Amino acid sequence: MLGCENEKVPAPFKPRNDHEAYEHSLEEANLLSTALGADWQKSAQTSLESPIKISSPYEEAIYIDEKEAVALGYQFSAKRGQKIQVNVERMSQNDAKTFVDLFRIDEHSKLRHVATADSEELLLGFEPRRDAIYVLRFQPELLRGGEFKITIQNVPTLRFPVAGKTDKAIGSFWGAPRDGGRRKHEGVDIFAARGTPIIAPTDGYVRTAGKRGIGGNVVWLYDSKRSQSLYFAHLNKILVKKGDRINAGDTLGTVGNTGNARTTPPHLHFGIYKNGATDPLNHLKATGKRLKRVGGDLSYLGEEIRVNRSTSISKDVEGRQSIRIAKNQIARAIGTTASHYRIELPNGQEGYIRKNLISDLDRSLERLYARDHGVLLKSPDRRAYLTDVDANDQLFVLGKNRDFWLVENDAGQKGWITNNYKNSSRSRRSYSDTPR
Known part of the structure; x- marks a missing residue:
């Protein structure tokens, strides 16, 4: 008689939150093995390992490109007796799944998941049992993006006990x-x-x-x-x-x-x-200063911008870990607080810059006429061919990134040229009010 062993049935997967459930669904559909799926998973982890350091209360409007797998992490402190209150507002028409999760950094520097926002209203409330550092992670589902406003506050858990007083x-x-x-x-x-x-x-x-x-x-x-x-x-x-x-x-x-x-x-x-x-x-008593609301013109959000002068951008609004950038640097505005824009450089580096130091690209810096045949590049990379530039083609210079310049041709097509090619072309004007 042949012996038989008891069949081992794997335990069913039990997600602890909506983010885990969605990640498991991507794995079941073999999407985590794709480049975009792997980027989504990596971004979720990176946002927890390298979050933006903020002080509560804090508010930021953000832009997420639907073609990119992006997650954001915000690190802040909270004390027992306070309530961490998070509100995420969809600023663009968007019914995408959006995941908002709160983690506590424990005494061993490990991240412990403690709360998840309501998936419909995108509201999260959590009362810490101890003084600790927390990380909030925000991430939309794959291939979905848009504009959002994130508000983080530490508010009192109790009403004030004397009527009419604060x-x-x-x-x-x-x-x-x-x-x-x-x-x-x-x-x-x-x-x-x-x-x-x-x-x-x-x-x-x-x-x-x-x-x-x-x-x-x-x-x-x-x-x-x-x-x-x-x-x-x-x-x-x-x-x-x-x-x-x-x-x-x-x-x-x-x-x-x-x-x-x-x-x-x-x-x-x-x-x-x-x-x-x-x-x-x-x-x-609420902690921190009064909340500075994001308001005014948000038209730069998600758009390419130009830096008006040589300056530094910082990893957070407190000015820590600054990166030096040159005048006319091209970047993309991916977030805004009441006083700063968060920008992304072509190499992927991010930082905060004061709002009065950037402008749009409606006016060019210079008008060029190509002397010789050349190439237009998709990005500031000599290997990123986009299209040809013929002799006598007109190019409008919009800004720079290291040894490359962003230009626009008569057909409205944007691309990059090298510094050497720019210097070999004829300049019609060289001041910043050249209209296009």
Whole structure:
């Protein structure tokens, strides 16, 4: 009798997110073995390994060419108590699948996937459990592109607990000395007129409400969503009782100065406890500067542009890792913030440049007449033949890249010529207002 072995059935693939599911579908269709499919997969990984470093809040409008496999990564920090809020707006008519994923860099510098945006609305919200560095990846499906606007913000997880006030009303912060330095302040003090309503920053239920020692009239509200207790002290009046179910925005009591605050102006002492006291500030205040919105003319986005003077472009808007470029450099605008364009050079290098340093190509720099036969190139590469240039052909010079010049012929065809060929041609004009 022949023996038989148990058949080993491979476990079914279970994607952890939409991006993984789509990548698996490309593999099943043998598309990852194609040049474009391999580029898509590589771009997804590169965007995580070499992301653009930003500070939240941040907004950028971007252009993605449908013929290219592009993914973008943005790296930023976030603290416990904040909510990472990401919104992606489709600026052009586009029903393509678009993948937005958030990763945390752990203590071993490994990337851990933590959240995925809703595939229809392209909204993502995530509350960090610890202070960490995060990377957001944005990538459309193959052969789809367009214009998008990406907004990244770190916003408070809790509503401000004193009606009509903001974080500017905080007059005493976490860690301030108390009792002559014998203890430290375990919360923040929010100053307001006596009787100002104290409101629930989140949903929860009342664990304790009453008079308690140095806190005077206090309320303890349990935030079950985050498994933490919120402490409200020195109230003038308490308007809830133990066991009450509370919705965010409900009034818990009013501002006063009961307990050991009798000699101070009326204020709310607000604290957060989870395995001990924690600084409430990040839970109540947005981090960073005010968000600078992208607006105005976005007509350069996705178009070739010319740099007006010798300058440097930087890998991020903070000016880190600059690249020197020459006057009249040709590039393509692939992103824009409120103050900068992100441009791509012909060699694939990218960087940010101030908006006032670029212009379109509507006016040529110079008009040439070819003396001899030559060639027009697809790119600044001597091997990239496009078409012939005949003697006496007219060429309009638009800009340069190292030893090559971008030109346009009378037929409206753009291409590159070498510096030597340019110098051998006759120039009609040599100033920057030559119309085409």
